[in-house]
Structure formats: C-alpha cells, structure tokens
Amino acid sequence: xxxxxxxxxxxxxxxxxRDGRSxxxxxxxxxxxxxxxxxxVLGETTALSLTLDWVREISENQVQLAWRQxxxxxxxxxxxxxxLLKKTDDGSWFVHYxxxxxxxxxxxxEPLLQDxxxxxxxxxxxxxxxxxxxxxxxxxxxxxSPELAWVFHGSALDESLHSTFQLDFSAVDxxxxxxxxxxxxxxASGTVSAIRTEGxxxxxxxxxxxxxxxxxxxxxxxxxxxxxxxxxxxxxSASNNFTVLAELQGGWGNVSSLSAANITASEPSGSGNxxxxxxxxxxxxxxxxxxxxxxxxxxxRLFVDSPGGFPAMSTPVNATTGMSGTCNxxxxxxxxxxxxxxxxxxxxxxAYSTVVMHEFGHHVVNSLNLAQGAFGxxxxxxxxxxxxxxxxxxxxxxxxxxHVRSVxxxxxxxxxxxxxxxxxxxxxxxxxxxxxxxxxxxxxxAGQEALETIFVDWSGMTLGGANGYPIRDEIVxxxxxxxxxxxxxxxxxxxxxxxxxxxxxGGLTCPDLATLSLSLIEGLGDLIEPEIPQAVRFSYQTISxxxxxxxxxxxxxxxxxxxxxxxxxxxxxxxxxxxEIPGQACMxxxxxxxxxxDQGGFITQYPAEGPTQPLTSLxxxxxxxxxxxxxxxxxxxxxxxxxxxxxxxxxEWGVPVGSGAxxxxxxxxxxxxxxxxxxxxxxxxxxxxxxxxxxxxxxLTSPEFPIDSSVRSEVTFWRWFCNNASVSTPDDFLxxxxxxxxxxxxxxxxxxxxxxxxxxxxxxxxxxxxxxGTSGNxxxxxxxxxxxxxxxxxxxxGVDLIQISAVECEVVNPPPPPPVNxxxxxxxxxxxxNDDLSDAVQxxxxxxxxxxxxxxxxxxxxxxxxxxxLSDVIQLxxxxxxxTGVPSNGICEADPTTDGLDCVNSGSCP
Numbered sequence: 001x002x003x004x005x006x007x008x009x010x011x012x013x014x015x016x017x018r019d020g021r022s023x024x025x026x027x028x029x030x031x032x033x034x035x036x037x038x039x040x041v042l043g044e045t046t047a048l049s050l051t052l053d054w055v056r057e058i059s060e061n062q063v064q065l066a067w068r069q070x071x072x073x074x075x076x077x078x079x080x081x082x083x084l085l086k087k088t089d090d091g092s093w094f095v096h097y098x099x100x101x102x103x104x105x106x107x108x109x110e111p112l113l114q115d116x117x118x119x120x121x122x123x124x125x126x127x128x129x130x131x132x133x134x135x136x137x138x139x140x141x142x143x144x145s146p147e148l149a150w151v152f153h154g155s156a157l158d159e160s161l162h163s164t165f166q167l168d169f170s171a172v173d174x175x176x177x178x179x180x181x182x183x184x185x186x187x188a189s190g191t192v193s194a195i196r197t198e199g200x201x202x203x204x205x206x207x208x209x210x211x212x213x214x215x216x217x218x219x220x221x222x223x224x225x226x227x228x229x230x231x232x233x234x235x236x237s238a239s240n241n242f243t244v245l246a247e248l249q250g251g252w253g254n255v256s257s258l259s260a261a262n263i264t265a266s267e268p269s270g271s272g273n274x275x276x277x278x279x280x281x282x283x284x285x286x287x288x289x290x291x292x293x294x295x296x297x298x299x300x301r302l303f304v305d306s307p308g309g310f311p312a313m314s315t316p317v318n319a320t321t322g323m324s325g326t327c328n329x330x331x332x333x334x335x336x337x338x339x340x341x342x343x344x345x346x347x348x349x350x351a352y353s354t355v356v357m358h359e360f361g362h363h364v365v366n367s368l369n370l371a372q373g374a375f376g377x378x379x380x381x382x383x384x385x386x387x388x389x390x391x392x393x394x395x396x397x398x399x400x401x402x403h404v405r406s407v408x409x410x411x412x413x414x415x416x417x418x419x420x421x422x423x424x425x426x427x428x429x430x431x432x433x434x435x436x437x438x439x440x441x442x443x444x445x446a447g448q449e450a451l452e453t454i455f456v457d458w459s460g461m462t463l464g465g466a467n468g469y470p471i472r473d474e475i476v477x478x479x480x481x482x483x484x485x486x487x488x489x490x491x492x493x494x495x496x497x498x499x500x501x502x503x504x505x506g507g508l509t510c511p512d513l514a515t516l517s518l519s520l521i522e523g524l525g526d527l528i529e530p531e532i533p534q535a536v537r538f539s540y541q542t543i544s545x546x547x548x549x550x551x552x553x554x555x556x557x558x559x560x561x562x563x564x565x566x567x568x569x570x571x572x573x574x575x576x577x578x579x580e581i582p583g584q585a586c587m588x589x590x591x592x593x594x595x596x597x598d599q600g601g602f603i604t605q606y607p608a609e610g611p612t613q614p615l616t617s618l619x620x621x622x623x624x625x626x627x628x629x630x631x632x633x634x635x636x637x638x639x640x641x642x643x644x645x646x647x648x649x650x651x652e653w654g655v656p657v658g659s660g661a662x663x664x665x666x667x668x669x670x671x672x673x674x675x676x677x678x679x680x681x682x683x684x685x686x687x688x689x690x691x692x693x694x695x696x697x698x699x700l701t702s703p704e705f706p707i708d709s710s711v712r713s714e715v716t717f718w719r720w721f722c723n724n725a726s727v728s729t730p731d732d733f734l735x736x737x738x739x740x741x742x743x744x745x746x747x748x749x750x751x752x753x754x755x756x757x758x759x760x761x762x763x764x765x766x767x768x769x770x771x772x773g774t775s776g777n778x779x780x781x782x783x784x785x786x787x788x789x790x791x792x793x794x795x796x797x798g799v800d801l802i803q804i805s806a807v808e809c810e811v812v813n814p815p816p817p818p819p820v821n822x823x824x825x826x827x828x829x830x831x832x833x834n835d836d837l838s839d840a841v842q843x844x845x846x847x848x849x850x851x852x853x854x855x856x857x858x859x860x861x862x863x864x865x866x867x868x869x870l871s872d873v874i875q876l877x878x879x880x881x882x883x884t885g886v887p888s889n890g891i892c893e894a895d896p897t898t899d900g901l902d903c904v905n906s907g908s909c910p
Contacts, residue, residue, distance in 0.1 A: 017041060017100045018463065018474050020481045020489055024095030026088070030055070034065050034083045037095035046104045050081055053369070054311030056460050061087040064460045066312065068369055069102040072109035076102060076138040076146055080369050082461045086487040096487045099463050099478075103146050107138055111171035115150040118169040121176070122152050126165055129154035132334070139168045141177050143687045144660070149177055153334040164334045182333050200388060202348035203284050203291075205396045213278065213290070215297035217249035220269065226251060242269050246276040248293045252300045252317055255293045259322025259342055260285035284343065288321040288351040292340055295356035302387055303364070306456045315367040317360070321351045327398070329355050331362035333372075338363065347398050354393045355404070357384035364459065374420040375465030378427030381407055386455045389439075389448065391432045408432045413507040414469040415730060415754030426506055427470035431455065433502035434479075441498060450495065458482040467724045467760075476503045477511055490514045491544050492602060509609075515545040515598045518606045524581065524592065524617040530811050531583040536569070538577040538594065538606065545598035547571050552596045554579045555611070559589035564611065569594055586809035587712055588619040589769070620809040623714065627705055627804040631666065632673035638701040639677075645696025646787055649680040649795070656798070657682035661692060666800040667718040667763045676800030678720075679786065693795040697787025704742055704779035705804060707770060714805040715780060716767035720798035721752045721759050730754040732795050737783040738768060740775040746783060763800070769807075780804070819899075822856070823892040824906035827876055829860040831907020835890070840876045843868060857901040866899035 024037030031052065038047035049069050056064040067081030079102030086096045115134035122131050132153040138146040149168040156163040168177040212231030217224060220235055221242035227233045235244060246265040248255040256262050263286045265276040280286025296319060303310035319338040326345035331338055338359045340351035361380030365372055381393050391408015405425060412425040434454075439447030458479050466472040476499065484493040489511070493499070500510035522537040536554055540547060552569035569579035577596070584590055591614040596604045607613055629635060631653070639651040656678040658664025666676030677700055680691035707713040721734040733753040737746040749768045758764045770780060786797045829839040843860050845851040847870065854860050854868065862872040862879075892909035895901070 014104055015042060015046065015100050015102045017098065018477065019099070020097040020477060023487075024098070026092040026094050028092060030063050030065065030085055030093050033085055033093040034095055037083065037098060038067075038081070038100075041098060042100060043104065045106075046102070049076075049102075053080075054314075056311055057308040058457060059307055063093075064308070064457075066368070066460070067100075071107045071138065074109050074136045074138060074148070076107070077140065078369075078371060079103060079138075079146075080463065082463065084461055084481065097461065097481045099461065101463050105146065107146055108148060108172075109136075111136065111148060111150070113150075113171055113174050115152075115169070115171075118150050118167075118174060119152065121169070121174075122154060122167050125176070126154055126167075126179075128157045129165065130157060134169075136171065137168075139177060141170070142689070147177065148172060153182070155332075155335070164332050166334065200353045200390060200392075200395050202352050202396055203287055203343070204348060205400060208282075208287065210277070213294060213297075214301070215250040216246045216293070218244065218246050218276070220244040243267070244269055244274050244276060246278070248278075248289055250293065250297055250300065251304075252296065252313070253319070253336070255289050255296070255319045255321065257285055257289050257322040258320060258324070260289075263289050284349055285322045288340065288342075288349045291353070292319050292321050292338070292351040292356050295353055296338070296360055298387065299357050299360040299364075299383060302383075302452060303456055303459070306453065310456065310460065312364070312367040312460070315363070317363045319351075319356075321349070329359050331359045331366075333362070333366040336363065336366070348396065350394075350397075354384040354388060354390065354395065355397075357387060358393060365464070368459065368462075368464075370462070370464035373465060374423040374468065374470040375427065377421050377424030378465075378470035379424075379459075381405065381424055381428035382431040382455070385428050385432050386435060386451055389435060393428075414471060416469070424470045427475075430471055430502050430506050430508070433505050434498060437498040437501055438495065454479060454483045454495070468730060471506070471508065473503075473509050473511075476500075476508050480510070492600075496602075509612075514543055514604075515600070515602050516543050516547065516596070516604055517541045518577075518594070518596060518604060520606065524590070524615065526617060527620050527623055528584070528590070528617050529621065530586045530619050530809055533583050534581045536579045536581060536594070538569070539575050540577060540596070541575070545600055545602070546574075547577065548597045548599055548601075552577060552579075552594070554581055554592060554594050556581050556590060556592035559591050559616070569596070584619045586619055586811065587771075587807070590617045590619060591615070592617070618714075618807065620712075620807045622809075623805045623807045625803055626708070626806045627802075629802045630669035630673055631676045631800055631802070632669070633675075635703070637677065637703065639698075641699040641701070644698050646693050646698040647695040649691055649693035649788075650698040651677055651679055651700040651784075652681050653677050654681045656680075657684055657686065657691075659686070659688040659691075659796070661688055661722040661761060661794045662796040663720050663761075663763065663798050666798070669801045676798055677784075678798045679796055689794055693786060693788045693797075695788065697785060697789060700784040700799060701743070702782040702802070704777075704781055705802070707775055707778055707780055707804060708806055709773055709775050709778045712772050712807045712809075713770040713775075713780070714767060714807055715770065715782075716765055716803045716805075717782065718763050718765050718800045719752075719784070720761065720763055720796070721756075721786070722761035722796045723754070723793060724760045730759065730793060732786065732788055732793060734759075734784065734786045734797050736766070737785075738770075739781040739783070740770065740777075740779070742777055742779060743781050761796070763798075819902045820904050821858070821894050822903045822906050823894050823909045824856045824859040824903045825890055825892055825908055826859055826864070827862050827879070828906075828908050829854065829856075829876075831855055831859070831905065833908035835876075835880070837880065840873050840880075843873050843876070855905040855907065856903040858895045858903040859906060861899075861901055864895070864897055866897070866901065868901070 027033035027036055049071055050067040051070045053066040053068045063085045065083040069076040069079035081100040083095050084097040085093050087093050134150040134152050137151045139149045141147040148171040150171050152167045154165045164182050166180045166182045170177055214227055214229050216227045218233045218235055223236055225233050225235050243266050263278055265278045267274045267276055278290055303313045317336045321340045322342045323339050325341045327347035329340050329350040343349040358380035361383035362376050365376045365379050392403050392406050394404025397404045407425045407428040410425045410429055414426050416423040435451045438451050462478050466474055479499055480493050483495045503510055519539045521539055522535055524534050528534055549571045554567040554569050555564040557564045567579050567581055569577050572578045593610050593614040594606045634653045655674045656662055665674035679693045682691035723730045723732045731754055733751055736750040737748050739746050752759045784799055788795045827835045830842040857868055860868045862875040
C-alpha cells in the first residue's frame with residue numbers, strides 16, 4: 001500500500017480568550033484566586049475541567065500558572081490556559097491576565113471501541129514502523145470538534161528516515177481521523193549553519209578552543225554531581241581511591257552519537273585537583289557531541305535559572321548527533337529527541353550553536369503544550385536570537401556566507417503565505433529588533449538581561465501562534481504583560497516604547513495606552529459643504545495624564561494620497577479640544593483622524609486605529625440612491641466563467657446554511673430578505689469544509705447597471721470573505737473588479753487577502769466612485785472572483801445589497817477672500833503719515849459723507865475693535881486733544897488681532 005498522509009486538523013476552540021484588561025476575584029492563595037477567576041470567565045463546569053500543569057513563582061508578588069484541559073482524566077489536545085497572578089499589599093492574590101484556548105462542550109469519555117484492532121490497522125497502513133502503546137485523547141476531528149480517539153506513535157525502523165507518525169483513531173467508530181508527521185525539522189536547503197567550537201561558526205570555519213563545560217554529570221566513589229557555570233565541581237566520597245568520570249549527561253537528558261562512541265573524560269582521584277578534559281582529538285563526531293551538549297545546557301539554564309524557575313522544563317530531552325543523512329536537524333516531540341545530522345552533501349555537521357538552540361526551542365514549545373507550525377519555527381529562531389545576540393540562524397551551513405536564515409536582515413511580516421520556516425522569521429525578527437532596542441537604550445549588559453527576562457516570562461504565558469501565523473497583535477499584548485511591573489497596562493510598561501517599536505517594524509499594532517480618553521462632540525458628516533472650513537471639537541477625560549499643549553493635531557488627506565496634512569487641535573480648557581479642517585474642493589474624498597500626545601509622549605488617537613482606519617467624508621451637496629438591488633429574488637447574474645476551475649463551492653444565489661466560515665444569511669436589507677450570492681449554499685449537517693471553494697476558482701459577474709454619466713456615481717455593495725477558519729495558513733484572495741465598457745475590459749478595485757482585517761468573515765460594506773464622463777456607455781458591471789488556489793484552506797465568500805448613488809456638488813455661497821493685511825500706522829486713517837484732525841474727518845466722511853471707502857480699514861480701527869465706527873472717531877479726538885485714548889506711536893506693523901478688516905494701501909508704510 002502506498003504511503004499517504006491525512007491532513008492534520010486543529011481544535012476549533014469555542015473558548016479563545018486573551019484578557020489583561022480586567023482583574024479577578026481576591027483570594028488568600030494562588031490556586032483559589034486562579035480558579036475563582038476561571039469560574040468567572042469560563043463558567044464552573046469548564047473551569048473544573050482544567051488541571052494545573054505547573055506553577056512558576058516569578059517573584060514573591062507574581063506567579064504564573066499553566067493549565068491543561070481534561071475531561072474524566074483524558075486530555076483535550078490543544079486546550080491550554082495561562083494565568084498571571086499578582087499579590088496585593090494585604091497578602092491577597094488576584095488574576096491580572098488570563099488566556100484560555102479550549103472547549104466548553106460536554107465530551108463523551110467512554111470509548112466504544114478498544115485499541116487492538118486499530119493497532120493492526122496501523123501496522124497495515126504504515127509498515128516498517130514501531131508503534132507505541134495507545135492512549136486516549138480528545139483530538140480535533142474533520143470538523144475541528146474534539147472527539148475521543150486512540151493515539152499511536154510510530155517511529156520509522158530505518159533511523160535514516162527521521163520520521164515519527166502520530167495516528168488518531170476514533171474511539172467511537174474506528175476511523176482514522178488524521179495521520180501526522182510529528183518530527184519537526186530545519187529545512188536547510190540553499191542556506192548555511194554553524195557548530196560550536198569557538199564562536200557561532202561550524203566545524204571547519206571556526207577554531208577549536210578549550211572552554212568550561214557546565215552541566216556535565218560527574219560521578220565516582222558512589223556519588224555524583226554536576227559541573228557548575230565555570231566548570232567547577234565538588235564530588236564527595238568515602239572511598240580513598242576511585243575514578244572520576246564525566247559524561248555528557250545533564251539535568252535535562254543526555255547527548256549520544258550514532259557515528260562514534262559517546263565521549264567521556266576520566267581521571268583517577270588524588271590529593272590535588274582532578275581536571276577532566278573532554279578531548280576528541282580532532283574527531284568531528286566527538287566535537288559535535290560536545291557542541292550539542294554545550295548549547296542545550298545553555299538553553300536549558302536560560303529557563304530553569306530564571307526567577308521562579310520554569311516548571312515546564314521538567315520534561316526530559318535527549319540529543320543524538322552523527323545521524324545518517326545530511327543538511328538538516330530535527331526535533332521529534334513523541335520521543336523528546338533532538339537529532340543532528342553528520343557533515344556531507346555540501347553541508348557542515350548540524351550540531352552547533354544556533355541550530356542546536358533552534359531545535360531546543362521546538363522542545364520548549366512542545367513542553368508548553370503549544371502547537372508547532374510557523375510559531376514553533378519562529379520560536380526556535382527567537383531562542384537562538386535572544387540568547388546568542390545574533391540575527392543569523394545556521395551560520396555558514398553550506399559554506400562561508402551561505403546561512404540557513406538571515407532573520408535580522410529579513411523583511412518577513414505577517415500575513416505571509418510561504419512555508420512555515422519562512423513565515424517563522426516574523427517572530428524571530430520581532431525579538432531581534434527588541435534586543436537591539438533594549439541594548440541600545442539600557443546598555444549591552446542591562447539590555448540583554450531585560451531581553452532574556454521578558455522572553456522567558458512571555459514564554460510561560462503565551463498561547464502560541466494565531467490563525468496559522470507565528471506572531472500577531474495578541475502576542476505583542478502578551479509581551480507587554482510579561483514586561484509590566486505593576487499589574488496595570490493602562491499606565492504603560494517599563495519597555496512599552498521598545499516593544500511597540502519592534503512590533504511596528506513588523507507591521508504589528510500595540511494596544512491603546514489609555515492615559516486619556518477622547519469623545520467626539522463635533523466633526524465632519526458623511527457629506528460636507530465645499531470650501532467651508534469644518535470645525536472639530538473633542539472632549540477629553542484624564543485617566544493618568546493630560547494632552548500636551550501645542551502638540552495635538554488633526555490629520556487629514558484626500559483619499560489615495562500618501563501625505564497627511566496637519567491642522568492644529570488646541571487645548572481650550574481642562575476638558576475641551578478644538579480645531580478646524582480647512583475648506584475642501586468639490587468631490588474630494590476626505591480622510592481624517594486626530595492625534596493627541598500626552599505629557600509622557602504616549603499617543604491617543606481617534607479613531608483608535610488612526611491612519612489605518614480614519615474617518616471619511618465626501619465634499620458634496622447631495623447624494624441620492626438611484627439604484628438598489630437587495631438580491632431578494634434571483635437576479636440571474638453569471639455565476640461562472642469558462643476559465644473557472646473550482647469543483648465545489650461555486651457561486652450560487654439563495655439563502656446559505658451558516659458555518660464557522662460562511663454567513664447564515666445575507667446582509668439585513670430594506671426588504672428583510674436573507675438571500676444573496678454565496679460560494680456554495682451548503683446543506684444542514686454539512687461540515688465547515690464541505691461546501692467551501694475547493695480545487696480552483698469561481699467567478700460571479702453582474703449584468704450592466706445604468707448610471708448617469710454626467711454626474712459622479714458611488715457604487716456600494718456588501719461582501720463577506722473568510723480564509724482564516726482552518727489550521728492552514730491563510731493564502732487566498734477575494735478580488736473585486738469593475739467594468740465601464742460593458743465587460744470588454746476590467747479594472748481591479750479591491751483585493752482582500754491574508755491578514756486583511758476583513759478577511760475573517762463578517763459582512764462589510766465597500767464600494768468605489770465613478771467620476772462623471774468615465775463610463776463610455778453609461779453602465780457599470782461588477783465581478784467577484786475567489787478560489788482555493790494555494791496551500792488548501794477554507795475559502796467562503798458572499799455578496800449582497802448593491803446600491804448606486806448619484807452625487808452632485810455646487811458651491812452656492814463661496815466664502816469671501818481673506819482680508820489683505822499690509823502693515824500700517826494705527827490712527828493714520830488717510831495715509832499721509834500724520835496723526836491729526838484730518839484722520840478723524842476721513843472717518844466721518846466715509847461713515848456719513850460721500851467718500852467711497854477706506855484704503856486701509858485697519859488703520860482707521862483706532863481701538864482695534866474689529867470694525868470702524870463713531871467710537872473710533874471719539875478715541876482719536878481724545879488722543880489728540882484730551883490726552884487720553886489710544887496713543888499713536890507712528891510704527892508700521894501688521895494687525896495683531898484677527899478680524900475681517902483689510903489694509904489694501906496704507907500709504908505711509910512701504
């Protein structure tokens with residue numbers, strides 16, 4: 001029988017919580033506080049299904065707890081929890097941050113079938129394997145729902161295959177739910193690696209030197225101990241003469257070789273120091289053992305020597321070097337085994353520095369009961385990057401300069417749709433950037449200490465990747481919580497700016513730092529009058545800081561521009577901010593948001609997403625819906641093209657059967673119907689993947705809709721797109737196009753793909769504008785194309801409620817031009833350079849006589865009141881004859897106050 005693999009499934013958890021905004025109930029001990037919080041958040045039944053996995057005491061006032069979910073003693077795969085607790089001044093404990101991923105379902109824990117027949121089936125399906133004893137586990141089935149299963153692990157009898165299968169057989173009906181290869185490997189093709197002799201390079205490119213070896217088991221005289229950080233050991237024995245033996249056996253496991261004898265060091269005891277030297281005599285296979293041991297020991301110590309230790313590291317791990325094959329390294333979670341291949345095929349021996357730490361990172365992920373995938377690859381890279389302060393994984397693996405990955409120089413961001421090793425670099429690059437930032441700000445030693453502490457504390461609380469990606473905004477939140485020192489993120493964290501800067505460099509977003517809150521009082525509507533300045537007013541409430549005067553801004557731009565214009569947002573009072581956006585031209589699609597720094601430099605934006613999701617307005621005087629189709633009855637659009645290749649999930653009109661990826665009805669519309677166009681309507685009882693798009697693409701095309709070519713038209717529609725409901729990394733698209741010539745040519749107006757905020761299901765309104773005169777035949781057509789064209793994932797889409805609006809704009813009462821503000825001498829109304837009675841006469845002649853007007857109104861506004869009237873004559877006469885009023889200083893200057901008066905010609909001023 002030919003070998004086959006059934007695609008693996010991930011648990012579609014109905015519980016997926018990451019919350020650091022609320023505090024839990026108080027209790028006198030840690031476990032009680034954690035359980036009370038779990039009951040509050042999850043409900044009593046689900047909370048009582050949690051089993052405490054380990055406890056980590058970070059300090060006397062802070063503790064981490066890890067949970068796994070079991071029902072009747074049977075574990076639920078992928079169901080984990082984390083709690084971070086703080087102690088109050090009176091000694092009580094409360095939960096500051098909690099994260100749970102699991103199920104609230106009542107699961108059947110009694111198997112209907114025993115495992116004996118399934119063992120025979122495993123032997124028949126996958127011969128040449130040694131199968132472990134079966135164990136019961138709730139595993140995700142084809143519908144991503146937990147199902148009771150017998151789980152087997154089968155290692156290849158041929159050790160050169162480096163393969164272990166995990167088989168899940170249903171304990172209900174005996175079917176094979178999934179078969180998964182569980183060995184995690186570095187795919188090193190085309191790149192390079194390094195081995196520890198000295199430095200980070202591999203054997204052959206770096207020199208070999210004598211250095212202390214920590215963690216080696218030293219035995220003799222009926223006793224044993226481990227060497228310390230500087231290599232020292234103290235072995236006590238009642239015997240007078242014995243042999244002291246050092247082996248590559250650590251507190252975590254051991255290192256052995258398939259290409260050479262296991263290296264040891266021994267000397268007879270004596271009255272003086274007994275120095276033990278592991279000397280491989282230049283044998284590359286023996287040096288490989290020593291390097292593997294050294295870097296595993298360093299990785300292990302990073303965790304277990306941290307404050308509070310790291311209970312998850314109680315899981316043992318062993319390593320084997322000199323294995324057959326070349327150009328790779330592996331981690332087998334079923335055996336907790338690191339495997340390193342010998343040199344050959346143009347590659348070095350893979351047991352060295354960053355490669356060893358990368359594989360140990362997989363072991364950490366496995367020990368934390370987290371999923372591997374892109375997160376596991378990124379975590380392995382991150383461990384090496386954090387500890388070794390390098391951005392290169394596998395230095396010189398295939399020769400000088402040919403590395404496995406140059407993470408520090410990469411620009412990988414999520415979403416990414418390539419392999420898990422490539423996508424994993426997004427997580428590694430985050431930690432690389434954070435390390436540089438902390439060492440630059442704090443100094444090399446203090447910055448490195450802070451980085452390692454944050455990394456270990458984050459490792460203890462993370463739930464791993466999200467939606468198939470190695471890092472998302474949720475993980476940034478986890479890192480901020482791990483670095484926090486007072487249990488309150490609302491006032492920031494010690495390294496908030498460093499963490500958020502590293503996140504921003506990777507296209508990620510930090511949570512809002514709520515030092516003050518903003519409420520919109522007056523702003524721009526959907527339509528705004530042309531050429532009229534628009535007032536913007538906000539009230540603000542102080543939480544822990546106030547706005548920084550002179551730094552608050554309104555930012556605005558025409559849609560499509562890359563440049564934001566800035567208008568001042570002034571602090572008017574202790575609760576009020578005011579500003580103004582200048583008048584805009586007709587038909588401008590305006591985007592705007594406000595940016596308010598506080599006294600500490602933290603930024604509050606409105607809307608919170610700021611420039612990524614700004615407020616929008618259209619400069620126009622009217623917008624009237626001239627066409628609307630709610631798709632309540634079948635409009636007979638074209639549901640395919642000859643080039644379409646999808647075999648299932650093609651576009652259909654009707655009312656869909658909802659799933660985890662597809663809508664259960666069309667968008668609410670005036671007609672109240674539930675119909676629309678969908679990629680497969682589905683049937684009751686179908687699984688989520690039964691009617692989604694598979695094996696190609698499918699295209700929906702509208703008929704021609706009439707538009708008035710003499711005015712601007714706005715076309716809107718509601719769309720649904722989901723491509724992140726399965727375990728696979730999202731990698732498909734929904735492409736929307738328009739045609740203005742009856743379908744002869746098409747222009748893409750929108751494309752939703754991996755990482756788009758609206759690519760996870762849900763109805764969203766979208767649209768585009770058609771400028772007057774751009775449609776040759778006075779019509780518009782729409783086209784929607786989607787498909788499962790990449791790695792195989794759930795793809796669902798929907799379309800509903802089409803509307804076309806006619807938009808017109810007319811400048812009815814244009815504002816007057818701004819006043820001319822030349823310099824002038826106040827009170828020299830007639831511009832002759834003198835202050836005398838003739839200036840008063842000039843004012844009276846204009847006000848009450850036949851003079852046409854003032855050449856410089858500002859000069860005649862004696863009291864600077866903003867208008868010229870009889871009071872100005874009185875002020876001038878008092879100055880000239882009474883010794884009171886406004887003094888005349890004969891200085892040419894501009895008007896210091898803002899008013900509507902002009903100074904076209906001052907006469908006496910140049």
